[in-house]
Amino acid sequence: MALKYAVLATLLDGEASGYDLAKRFDISVSNVWHALPQQIYAELGALEKLGLVTGKVVVQESRPNKRLYSLNDSGRAALVEWVAGESRPSAVKDEALVRCFAADLVDPSKLMPGFEVRREHARNKLNHYLEVQRSFLKGRTEEEYVRSARRVGPYLALKRGLIFEQENLAWIDWVLEILRQRAEAGAGARPSAS
Amino acid sequence: MALKYAVLATLLDGEASGYDLAKRFDISVSNVWHALPQQIYAELGALEKLGLVTGKVVVQESRPNKRLYSLNDSGRAALVEWVAGESRPSAVKDEALVRCFAADLVDPSKLMPGFEVRREHARNKLNHYLEVQRSFLKGRTEEEYVRSARRVGPYLALKRGLIFEQENLAWIDWVLEILRQRAEAGAGARPSAS
DNA sequence: ATAACCATGTAACGAGTTACATGATTCC
DNA sequence: GGAATCATGTAACTCGTTACATGGTTAT
Numbered sequence: 149m150a151l152k153y154a155v156l157a158t159l160l161d162g163e164a165s166g167y168d169l170a171k172r173f174d175i176s177v178s179n180v181w182h183a184l185p186q187q188i189y190a191e192l193g194a195l196e197k198l199g200l201v202t203g204k205v206v207v208q209e210s211r212p213n214k215r216l217y218s219l220n221d222s223g224r225a226a227l228v229e230w231v232a233g234e235s236r237p238s239a240v241k242d243e244a245l246v247r248c249f250a251a252d253l254v255d256p257s258k259l260m261p262g263f264e265v266r267r268e269h270a271r272n273k274l275n276h277y278l279e280v281q282r283s284f285l286k287g288r289t290e291e292e293y294v295r296s297a298r299r300v301g302p303y304l305a306l307k308r309g310l311i312f313e314q315e316n317l318a319w320i321d322w323v324l325e326i327l328r329q330r331a332e333a334g335a336g337a338r339p340s341a342s
Numbered sequence: 343m344a345l346k347y348a349v350l351a352t353l354l355d356g357e358a359s360g361y362d363l364a365k366r367f368d369i370s371v372s373n374v375w376h377a378l379p380q381q382i383y384a385e386l387g388a389l390e391k392l393g394l395v396t397g398k399v400v401v402q403e404s405r406p407n408k409r410l411y412s413l414n415d416s417g418r419a420a421l422v423e424w425v426a427g428e429s430r431p432s433a434v435k436d437e438a439l440v441r442c443f444a445a446d447l448v449d450p451s452k453l454m455p456g457f458e459v460r461r462e463h464a465r466n467k468l469n470h471y472l473e474v475q476r477s478f479l480k481g482r483t484e485e486e487y488v489r490s491a492r493r494v495g496p497y498l499a500l501k502r503g504l505i506f507e508q509e510n511l512a513w514i515d516w517v518l519e520i521l522r523q524r525a526e527a528g529a530g531a532r533p534s535a536s
Numbered sequence: 537a538t539a540a541c542c543a544t545g546t547a548a549c550g551a552g553t554t555a556c557a558t559g560a561t562t563c564c
Numbered sequence: 565g566g567a568a569t570c571a572t573g574t575a576a577c578t579c580g581t582t583a584c585a586t587g588g589t590t591a592t
Contacts (some may be wrong), residue, residue: 160447305442309439332491
């Protein structure tokens with residue numbers, strides 16, 4: 149359901165091909181809703197059948213032809229109707245938490261490499277978000293921005309992803325620190341799950 | 343995949359029926375991995391076929407009979423082998439962010455009720471986590487706990503959920519404040535998506 | 537030359553959600 | 565008398581992921 153509206157909302161930024169949309173999803177929408185190109189192509193087809201987007205073929209030389217979609221009045225109306233509704237509660241969904249849960253089965257030092265990799269991922273994602281943030285603010289403070297910008301929605305959403313990744317990183321560092329301490333303290337001791 | 347190990351890890355706390363596990367998932371594992379009873383029953387069946395858990399029927403009077411499952415050596419070994427692996431990167435996955443993205447289509451005041459409801463949910467969940475935290479710490483500080491407790495994994499995982507919900511709540515409050523300001527400032531003005 | 541980009545999908549599979557089904561017992 | 569608890573599932577469906585398929589063009 150959400151993908152449908154994520155696609156509609158992304159078309160607010162102007163008409164796009166499936167390929168274009170897949171890119172937008174990668175760059176600026178990934179924080180809001182993640183989707184693979186295959187899903188996007190399928191969704192655009194479905195949305196056109198529903199009459200919520202309008203597609204037209206653009207013939208190109210020296211490039212494959214493409215299908216450009218734009219949000220039409222029905223689509224905009226559907227989005228307006230949906231946007232004020234209630235969202236289902238969100239939660240962290242993360243394999244790493246399951247691994248944590250069983251962490252005490254093994255020597256703490258065994259877990260550290262996995263978390264180091266994770267830290268890298270988190271840092272990269274955070275840096276990406278920070279860049280997107282800079283491109284929103286363009287030197288203004290956040291306060292100025294949310295007071296004066298015509299469109300704030302995308303920024304509000306970005307901010308959630310930013311905070312999430314910051315806290316994720318902080319948590320990973322905290323976990324690594326505890327694992328390090330325990331690896332030292334328990335060197336030689338047998339791990340136990342009881 | 344993760345559900346499989348979530349079930350195995352939950353059985354570290356002792357043998358349980360599907361019904362018991364469903365409860366544990368609701369109370370203390372929900373933060374780590376969410377699953378409905380139907381999934382748990384199915385997974386337990388699959389795990390028994392794989393020989394990773396051992397089930398036995400317990401006959402009861404004045405209660406339906408039940409099937410008690412316990413983690414066996416194969417299951418424990420599978421968990422040990424899995425636990426040090428790499429987890430796929432996590433991300434927020436939240437309808438509300440999609441709604442945010444399209445927020446500027448409508449009057450800010452229209453969005454507030456949805457976010458108020460959400461704030462309630464977040465507060466309840468946070469309170470639940472705080473209670474679980476108290477039952478872990480039992481008066482000790484966090485520092486003491488992670489230094490001295492035999493088993494820290496579940497606490498590390500809980501902490502992530504706790505932080506997530508705290509930040510979620512803070513973000514919701516921030517969004518509501520911005521919506522309120524904009525509703526005032528733009529009273530009478532026409533909303534625009536450009 | 538080789539990689540990355542443009543451009544669009546299909547097919548199979550796995551995971552998660554919703555709806556439905558049953559029935560005794562104990563708590564309020 | 566009605567709700568909640570114990571106890572276990574099946575069936576249909578939606579959503580997301582992985583693998584596969586194609587083929588020209590531009591940048592290094």
